[in-house]
Amino acid sequence: MGWDLADAFVIELDVGAEHIDELGHANNAVYVSWLENCAWQHSRSLGLGLEDYRRLNRAMAVLRHEIDYLAAAYEGDHLCLATWIVESDQRLKMKRHFQLVRPADGVTLLRAQTTFVCIEMSTGKPKRMPAEFIEGYGRALIEPYPLGL
Template sequence: MEWALPDPFVIDIHVNEASIDAYQHVNNSEYLRWVEQISWAHSEALGLSIERYRELDRAMAVHRHELDYLAPAFDGDELQLATWIVECDGRFTLTRRFQLKRLEDGKTLLNARTRFACIALSSGRPKRLPEEYQAIYGAAQVTE
């Protein structure tokens, strides 16, 4: 599969009937759910699980989502969703990019971007990225 950026973290998605809406294609809320799913999977693969987030009293809370829906997906489609960390300011924010493709024809169905802000889980207030986050997410960052 050819991706917009090098070395993506990728998950496979099989579209099933539960994802289909009244228009007989994947509901737009599913794309957002998949973006969240791959974000967690990538963080865990990098060594930052939800348990580690809790130990550090930190969370990366969504500040902004941008989703560009380019083409529909349908029941039975086999998809791949890729993500990259494209920004980590080392202080408070992290930005991911996403690209969703259909395996059958290689067509890009979605391009997305999410900006996260670091907060303390205990208070919900903005907090600096722990050094561990800076090191791990910073090392995974790719250039757009």
């Protein structure tokens, strides 16, 4: 597929009419929802779903998105979105990289980085990651090489 990094967690997406904006391509806001969906699916695959967040009174909340929109997606396109956990201080912050590819022509449509901060759900304030987060997300942590973002 030509992923930027090894050991990608990948979801598949189909661009529907509901994703298309007035310019005739997938709306930029839709890409953000796809990033969120991919991150949640990856978290659940690591054993950290919303029920675990609630039980632990902790969540990984978005602190910052950096998105490079490289090419447009169109209605009917089949896409693959990959994510990797590339950094974690094992205290408060964690960073994911994303890459969105259209397999039909191999074009990378998007590269993104999202920085998350661990919060206490009941207060919304930053709190240290519980051991379950350190262990679960730590299993997926990789060492990135420069992406040119």
